[in-house]
Amino acid sequence: MQNSVTVIAPVNIAVIKYWGKRNEQLILPINDSLSVTLSTADLCSKTTITADPSYEENKIVLNGKEENFDNERITRCVEMIKHRALESESCSKELLAYKIHVDSENNFPTAAGLASSASGYACLVYALAQLYGLKKQEISDIARMGSGSACRSIYGGFVQWQKGVQLDGKDSIAVQIAPASHWPDLHVLILVVNDSKKKVGSTSGMARSVLTSELIKYRVEKCVPQRIHSITQAIKDRDFSKFAEITMKDSNQFHAICLDTYPPCVYMNDVSHAIVNFVHEFNRNEGETKVAYTFDAGPNACLYLPEKYVKRVLAFFNHVLPNDNQNSVEYLRGTPVDIDEETEFSQYTPYERNALKYIIHTKVGDGPSIVD
Ligand code: DP6
Helix, strand or coil, X not given: CCCEEEEEEECEEEEEXXXXXXXXXXXXXXXXXXXXXXXXXXXXXXXXXXXXXXXXXXXXXXXXXXXCCCCHHHHHHHHHHHHHXXXXXXXXXXXXXXXXEEEEEECCCHHHCCCCHHHHHHHHHHHHHHHHCCCHHHCHXXXXXXCHHHHHHHCCCEEEECCCCCCCCCCCCEEEEECHHHCCCEEEEXXXXXXXXXXXXXXXXXXXXXXXXXXXXXXXXXXXXXXXXXXXXXXXXXXXHHHHHHHHHHXXXXXXXXXXXXXXXXXXXXXXXXXXXXXXXXXHHHHCCCCEEEECCCCCEEEEEEHHHHHHHHHHHHCCCCXXXXXXXXXXXXXXXXXXXXXXXXXXXXXXXXXXXXXXXXXXXXXXXXXX
């Protein structure tokens, strides 16, 4: 009997945002969302779970610090997985009765300011599923109960979270649109903006939007269904220009809803807006869409771009890191990109050095996996 398992799970970034719940308890969304799973080589959560008859109580350690296991979302995920394993007799009742110890950490620095709840809960649920013998197809609705966006991290590549219509949420699940291997040319740059301001968390921010925003109703009914349809086609066709336009429009609309919320949730700052301007300026030059931006509930930008533009865009943004290249992943890996101090876009530079604190260069990646 295997009593211990270690797994890794990826971060995902939505291109059609999840924002608003129809059921807070079950974490059921008011709209479908669609995301890109990022490579675990650059960003991931890693979780080890051990079940042992000698353990007297359940325990969870997150990034080296013991946390409360009785947290509602954690308990719910553990209980639901055990229930499903019991129902399907996928493991022994004995194993299910043992207490567990969970040890989880992220391979990206907390300073990177990235939301880790999606990869964290996906990792927890996937590890439990491995321990108790459940299949991947049986667990995205349980990951959803940890954090909505976590259900999308159960799969690699391009993933849709179907909102579902059932009251019990059984059909509110994630499905893969295309694997990571489908679009190898697509690169991702995460621009971590220097910002110490405390933001309204996603959970409370979206609850406030559902209560107070008029625009959110329009988005859910009139915009999201068409966008999901069009971006799915753009992904299938590897049509970057279409993919980019929908991604940017959806990010902008999501932040418009945040401002339409009362009191407003302000997530983007001046540097975020300068990044938006840069992208549109860059895309306008030579009349070709080369980069797309998207922003979650914070000031950091996630850029999607074809490989051939990575060097030019990195050159521009490396220019505004604290010290030349030092905080870029290329630098950390010991292979700094070759940068001209005066880049071709310096005329548009509204930045000063330090505007960014970190750049992560990554690609589309696979779903969770077991670590030997
Ligand atoms: C802006 O999944 O963190 O990143 O379900 O309350 O845990 P809860 O919220 P969460 O919200 C993510 C919101 C978002 C958009 C997205 O990822 O789709």
